[in-house]
Amino acid sequence: MRPHALSIAILLSIHHAHASETEEIISLPLIQVNAEQLTLVDNVVKVENRNADNKTLGDALKHISGVQSSAFGPNAGAPVIRSLSGNRVQILEDGASIYGMNAISGDISIPFDPLFSQTITVNKSSDSVRYGGNAIGGSVNIDTGLIDMDxxxxxxxxxxxxxxxWNDFNAKGFKLNLNNQHNFSTNFLFSTQDISSYKIPGNSKASVCNTALFPVSGGTNTALADACQKEARVQQVYNTASQPYIDQFMTENPDWADGTFSFYTDQPTSVWSGKNYINPENPDYVPDTPKYTQNKINRDVTPDYKNKLGNSYFENQHYAIGSTYLFDRGYIGISADSKKSEYGVPGFSLENKSFQAHYDDGLPVGVKTDQRKYTLQSQLNFESPFLNQIQFNTNKLINTSSEYLGAEIANRYKFDTQQAELLLKHQPMKLLSGFIGLNYVDRKVKGQGELRYLPDLNTQTQAIFIKEKLDFNWLELDAGYRTERVEHKVQDSDFKTSRNSPNVELKDRKFNLDSFNVGSYLKFNDLIGRKITLFGFGKSAGN
Incomplete structure (x- = not known):
């Protein structure tokens, strides 16, 4: 906070006009205003999440410069940082990764409480030194506020x-904090959001889905038909009234016919196998009509709703409890929370129906997610410059994501993750600060369903990382390095690779990943600065 003197020199007053030889002088008191200094270091943005209108994590962050929402329909939106998304942007909750199918499939939502999440910190630079290869595009950390640090x-x-x-979520919930004003603090949390469907003007499919499927130049706009989920094609239909006679031989031998047109002819007689046939007149004959007409097929594979966005329902529930023991040199806290959601993916059906099939029984895509998380978080502070803080965090995360066709499971994946991290912070001198950390992750992935597309897999990751910073106030220099060992083990299951898959035989893999960064930040004034960072990534060959 910096004090700035603000002089106010504008005085508006109304006086009755009168003659006076003296002029009254009024002195205004000095007003002091404190303004908070802005910081641009590290491209880190921390936002308060106090907007009940946010529906997804992408919605909560899309107003930040350089960040967009992937928005796979109204119910699933993930942050996109400078065009990088998915498993390139690490999503964390209370400092721990909540990696699941949400990093792989765009229609799977990231578990997120839009009502009571405290703050969201976005690092728009590569954060791979801190959080590994899944953070090469940056990181997003959600502070749930379940464990109190103060x-x-x-x-x-x-x-x-x-x-x-109205045409938006119905939301309700509460967060209750109870404490003894000394060393124990406990939070209880419940929230829910739901909507049956979104109302829209007109139809759920754009008008071009009907007006632009068949260009004037001929043919079919297949790309538009796919986007609109339409069966669209031009069918050439033989006109039985275009020829004046019926072929008598074909009438007697229909097995020889090669289509409807074979039964009609322009000739009153015909010869087949040396025998003459007299062809009767075609009673439906209309002179000067074309032999073929075009039948333009335009049918909806998925329904085109009027004044409603079909399959746009959403339900979300969050239950949580967190308790903290605070002492002079730090705290230790535990929390447990459960997030469940169920929603539809508007306009999509995964069924591969053939042309001219019955689409009335088309099955919409629905998604269900269930995340349970158990966390232990602790911090111990010291006065020693070579070790002034120790953080130890561990959690167990069970994330289950399912895609449904109607009421039937298309695929379901369960991510059972255990992770632990030890972080040692130090500041040996006023200008120099940094941390050293160890990280361990054990993740088991199991799938089921006829349309599953990933094998069962066990993954273990061990990492060590270090990051240091020199701060001269007007100039900052930082450097970091991370090395980690990754081991994937394929588990026995009934999973089969696709016919055209390059991985005919699935094999276990082991390899090392290395990341580093070197950067500098030159501050010209409180609002303008220049940051230059060099990132590096490497992979050591494994087996």
Missing amino acids: MSDKNANLEVVAKKG
Whole structure:
């Protein structure tokens, strides 16, 4: 905080006009205003999440410069940082990865509480030294606020949210904090959001889905038909009224016919196998009509709803509890939370129906996610410059994501992850600070369903990383390095690779990953600076 003097020299006053030889002088008091200094270091942005209108994590962050939302329909939106998304952007909750199918499949939502998540920190630069290869495009860390790092100034605090949405979520929930104003603090949390469907003007499919499928130049706009989920094609239909006679031989020998046109002819007689046939007149004959007409097939594979976005329902529930023991040199906290959601993916059906099939029984795509997380988080502070803080965090994350066709499971994947991290922070001198860390992840992936596309897999990762920073106030220099060992083990299951898959035989893999960064930040003033960072990534050959 910096004090700035603000002089106010504008005085508006109304006086009655009168003659006076003296002029009254009014002196205004000096007003002091404190303004918080902005910081641009490290491209890190921290935002308060206090907007009940946010539906997804992508919605909560899309207003940040350089960040967009992938928006796979209204119910699934992930952050895209400078065009990088998926498993290139590490999504964390309370500092721990919540990696699951949400990093692989765009229609799987990231578990997120839009009502009570405290803050969201976005690093728009590569964060691979800190969080590994899944953060080459940056990282997003959600602070749930379940574990308190400081004692509240009140022994009880209740937050209640109730929102009735028109064409938007209905939302309600509460967060209750109870503490003894000394060393124990506990949070209880419940929230829910739901909507049956979104109302829209007109039809759920754009008008071009009907008006532009068949160009004037002929043929079919197949790309548009696929986007609109339409069966669209031009069918050449023989006109039985175009020829004046019926072929008598074909009438007597229909097995010889090669289509409807074979039964008609322009000739009153015909010769087959040396025998003459007299062809009767075609009673439906109309002179000067074309032999073929075009039948333009335009049918909806998925329904085109009027004034409603079909299959756009959404339900979300979050239950959580967190308790913290605070002491003079730090804290230790535990939390447990459960997030469940169920929603539809508008306009999509995964069924591969053939042309001219019955589409009335088309099955819409639905998604169900269930995340359960158990966390232990601790911090111990020291006065020693060579070790001024120790953080130890561990959690167990069970993330299950399922895609449905109607009521039937298309595929389901369960990510069972255990992870632990030890972080040692130090500041041996005023200008130099940094940390050294160890990280361990054990992840088991199991799938089921006829349309599953990933094998069962066990993955173990061990990593060590270090990062240091020199701060001269006007100039910052930083460097970091991370090395990790990754081991994938394919598990026995009934999974079969696709016919054209390059991986005919699935094999275990082991390899090392190395990441480093060297950067500098030159500050010209409080608002303008220049940051230059060099990143590097490497992979050692394994087996």
